[in-house]
Amino acid sequence: AKTIRNDNSSRFGKYIDISFDEDGAIEGASIEQYLLEKSRLSFQAVDERNYHIFYRLIAGSTPQELSALGLTKAEDFAYLTGGGCIQLPGMDDVEEWGGIRGAMKVLGFAEDEQWNIFRLVAAFLHLGNVEFDETEVNNMMASEVANMGAVEEACKLFEVDGEAMADALTTQTTVTRGETIVKQLDAERAVDVRDAFVKQVYGRIFIWIVEKINSTISKQSKRSAKRTSIGVLDIFGFENFTQNSFEQLCINYCNENLQQFFVQHIFKLEQLEYDKEGINWSKIEFQDNQPVLDMIAERPMNILALVNEEAKFPKGTDESMLTKLHQNHAKNPLYLKPRSHNDPQFGISHFAGNVYYNSDGFLEKNRDTFSNDLVGVISDSENQFLLGLFQTDMSQGSETRSKKQTLAHQFKRSLDELMTTLGACNPYFVRCIKPNEYKKPNMFDRLLCTRQLRYSGMMETIRIRRAGYPIRHTFAEFIARYRLLDSSIPPPGAGDDKANAIALATHVLGEQDSADWQSGHSKIFLKDAHDQKLEDAREEAFTDQAVVLQRILRGALARARFNAMKTSMITVQDRFRAFQAQRRFAAMRTGFGRLQATLRMKKLSAEFQRTRDNVLGLQTRIRGYLARQTHRSIVSAVEQLQQECE
Numbered sequence: 001a002k003t004i005r006n007d008n009s010s011r012f013g014k015y016i017d018i019s020f021d022e023d024g025a026i027e028g029a030s031i032e033q034y035l036l037e038k039s040r041l042s043f044q045a046v047d048e049r050n051y052h053i054f055y056r057l058i059a060g061s062t063p064q065e066l067s068a069l070g071l072t073k074a075e076d077f078a079y080l081t082g083g084g085c086i087q088l089p090g091m092d093d094v095e096e097w098g099g100i101r102g103a104m105k106v107l108g109f110a111e112d113e114q115w116n117i118f119r120l121v122a123a124f125l126h127l128g129n130v131e132f133d134e135t136e137v138n139n140m141m142a143s144e145v146a147n148m149g150a151v152e153e154a155c156k157l158f159e160v161d162g163e164a165m166a167d168a169l170t171t172q173t174t175v176t177r178g179e180t181i182v183k184q185l186d187a188e189r190a191v192d193v194r195d196a197f198v199k200q201v202y203g204r205i206f207i208w209i210v211e212k213i214n215s216t217i218s219k220q221s222k223r224s225a226k227r228t229s230i231g232v233l234d235i236f237g238f239e240n241f242t243q244n245s246f247e248q249l250c251i252n253y254c255n256e257n258l259q260q261f262f263v264q265h266i267f268k269l270e271q272l273e274y275d276k277e278g279i280n281w282s283k284i285e286f287q288d289n290q291p292v293l294d295m296i297a298e299r300p301m302n303i304l305a306l307v308n309e310e311a312k313f314p315k316g317t318d319e320s321m322l323t324k325l326h327q328n329h330a331k332n333p334l335y336l337k338p339r340s341h342n343d344p345q346f347g348i349s350h351f352a353g354n355v356y357y358n359s360d361g362f363l364e365k366n367r368d369t370f371s372n373d374l375v376g377v378i379s380d381s382e383n384q385f386l387l388g389l390f391q392t393d394m395s396q397g398s399e400t401r402s403k404k405q406t407l408a409h410q411f412k413r414s415l416d417e418l419m420t421t422l423g424a425c426n427p428y429f430v431r432c433i434k435p436n437e438y439k440k441p442n443m444f445d446r447l448l449c450t451r452q453l454r455y456s457g458m459m460e461t462i463r464i465r466r467a468g469y470p471i472r473h474t475f476a477e478f479i480a481r482y483r484l485l486d487s488s489i490p491p492p493g494a495g496d497d498k499a500n501a502i503a504l505a506t507h508v509l510g511e512q513d514s515a516d517w518q519s520g521h522s523k524i525f526l527k528d529a530h531d532q533k534l535e536d537a538r539e540e541a542f543t544d545q546a547v548v549l550q551r552i553l554r555g556a557l558a559r560a561r562f563n564a565m566k567t568s569m570i571t572v573q574d575r576f577r578a579f580q581a582q583r584r585f586a587a588m589r590t591g592f593g594r595l596q597a598t599l600r601m602k603k604l605s606a607e608f609q610r611t612r613d614n615v616l617g618l619q620t621r622i623r624g625y626l627a628r629q630t631h632r633s634i635v636s637a638v639e640q641l642q643q644e645c646e
Contacts, residue, residue, distance in 0.1 A: 001040055002049035002088055005437055011037040011051070012206075013235035013254070015418060020228045030218040032418070033210050034235060035250055035411055038199035039365075041124065044083030052096065054080055055088075057121055060097025069122035070153045079128035079198075108216040116385035120205060123157035124198045126150050132170065132187040142184035143170050159383040168373035169194050196370040204389040231425060233418070238352045238455035246307075246365040249357050250411050252350055253296050253304070257419055259351050259457045260289050265427060266461050270468055277520025281468060287460055289351045292334055296348070297412055301328045303348075304408045311366045311406050322346060322359045352455040368407040431456045469518065469525035475501040478524050482508065482534055484541050508537055 003009045013034030021027045044050055058066070058074050066072070074080045104114055129150040132143040145151055145166045155162040170190050172183045185193065238255045239248045274281045290298075297304045306324050310316040325346050329335035336347025336354055347356040379394050381387055387394070433452050436443040453459055473481070476492035478501045483489045486507045489500050502512075502519050509517055509530055518525045526534070 001037075001051045002085060004045065004047055005434055005439075007088060007091060007439065008052075010234070011040060014233075015421070016232045016234070018230045018232070020230075028217055028219040030214050031210055032414070033207070034254070034414055034418070035247065035407075036203055036206050037247060038203050039245070039247060041079060041198055041202055042082075042128070042195040044085075046083055047085050048083035049085050049088065050080050050082070052093070053100070053121060054125060055086070056093045056097040056100060057118060059093035060101075061118075065118075069119065069157065070126060071122055077125040077129060079125055107213055109212065113212075113385070116383070117205060117209070119157045119383075120201060120386065123154045124202060126154035126157070127194060127198055130154070130169070130194055132190045134187045137184050140184050141186040143187040143190045145170065157383075158378075158381055158386060160377050160381045164377050164380070165374075168371060168377045169197075171373065172371055173373050192364070193371055193374070196364070197374050200368075200370050201386070201389065208389060231421065233422070237452075238350070240353060240355045240455075244355055244357045245360075246357075246362045246407075248355065249296075249303075249348075250408065252348070252355060253293075254411075254415055255352075255455075256289055256293055256296065256350060257415060259460075260293065261419060261422060261427075262429060262457050263287075263289075263460055263464070267464055270464060273472075274468070277523055277525070279469070279518050279520050279525055287351065287463075292348065292350060295329060295332055295334055303329065304412060307362060307366055308406045308408055311363045311408075316363055318344065318359045318362050321363060325359075351457065351460070366406045366408050368410075431458060466528065469527060471526040471528065471531040472523045473501075473526075474523050479504060482538055484545070485534075485537050508534060 001009055001011050003011075015032040015034075016029060017032075018029045019027055040048075040050060049055065054077075055074050057069075058071050061069070061071070074086050080086065101114070109117075127150070129147070131146040131150075133146045135142050135144050148162065148166065151166050151169075152162045155165050158165070170185050172185055172193075174181050174183065235254065235258070236251045239251050241248065273279075294302065296302055303325060306328065307321060310321040310324065313320075322344060325335075326337055330337050334349045336349060336356065338345050338347070338356075344359045345356045346359065347354055375390065375393055378386060378390050431453075433449055433456075435449060436445045437448060475497035479489060479492045479497060482504055483491065486504050489504050492500075498519065501524055505517060505519070505524060506512070512518060516527065517530050
């Protein structure tokens, strides 16, 4: 169910015993349940939900199933709207319903068994919608059902007669000396009868489911020569609400027992540790809550005995019970009597604080019964599953049923068996602390956490540890952690660790007798002041060493930076010099190119001039030759002409 502190609170205590075979594999398990919170069925505090099964049945069923069960939506049922919370952020009821059906299938629940359970769960919702009108019969206050439609819907699922159910809810039949007397119930009493019936049937379904699961998972192998098991106890914590009732008394009585077991176990472990190590120690005083347990349930005329006694009287009332409690325990300093005689409360000084319990409804819750008329109605039911739940009741007479053990008696017997089981185990304790009541991350409520530490008994545990030597180190661990405080101490394992650890502790803390620290056979035992002194000295040594280390590191870093800068400058110089050499080379190459061009030009010019002169000389000679040839031809022609003319 959803509570103001937990979105998925089981609302019952459980002890799960897991057994293992010789090979270490799980071979079976069993579940023992304690004190289911049945009052939640008819009442939820603000911003809380009823049990998840109701909402998930409506959200996850098919339209055909909803029609067969007569269900619509959660807002239409009074049992589901008392806390004003229908939807739960971060939780999908449809998806969770699929998980429930799958789990039931895995655990061996047949389809007809599942459907029978769902029929009864739906019937509870219809019955919760039944309203009663005040009326008068023979000048006596009476009541009648205002909406028979809701009764008929419920009875269709219970498979009983609707008129008979209506009569059983509004009247009470008693048989005295063979005479049957029918008493009319007023509307308020009729509502109580209706709610008591729902709680009884729901509680029996719950027990049947637990037994069904146990029959499936509790299978120990026959070949196991011995039984090895691990038990997990997940049980309600200490409770102190604005209004506390019978359930809170049982829960807090259980927590008183667990607190005593826890403290004695811690104290016993401390004592065994000191004796094992040969430590000289004085007796540690601790808060023993045995007087509270005596007042609640151990000594004669205790609170639960008086509640049980008054519950057995037909005319016993919550007021008469409260009067007896005041008379028998008013002088007990652990019993808190209210100042006003009209205040229906009584208080108990528990280990976690004072809690006041409202006595209204105490006896009815402790009797844990409902009217014989309703048993008669159920006996005529055609629903075999429902008949099976009440088979024992129907086989008994009304007088036998009236002598049924009270809920307080059953709870005390179960708790005694649980404490016996725990006493035979080697227990380990896990404490869960909620950082805030808003279920939000990164939010720490100091007062809330302190209150939870007190309620879980951790404050007393811390006090016991602090009264002795709460800080323990093996010699090797002590040397490894604090060796830097004395450079003459060798590392662990390099010599006599015990002697070295004692020498180191003496060097820092002083002698054992004067400083009140002790060394055992394998450990060194310190108080908080010693631990603080050692840690301060260690922190100071770390600081000094850190300064030296910082100086060395900073020098190394500075040298590394200088070398990096030097290397970089050399690289820059190399590159610059290379650049300048490249420029000079380029200039020289250009100059040499020009010089070569000039020389080549001069050489070519000289060669050209020489060639030209030679060509001109050749031309002159050729022209002279040609001219002479021409002249000779002309002279020859003239001479020839002259000769011809002669």
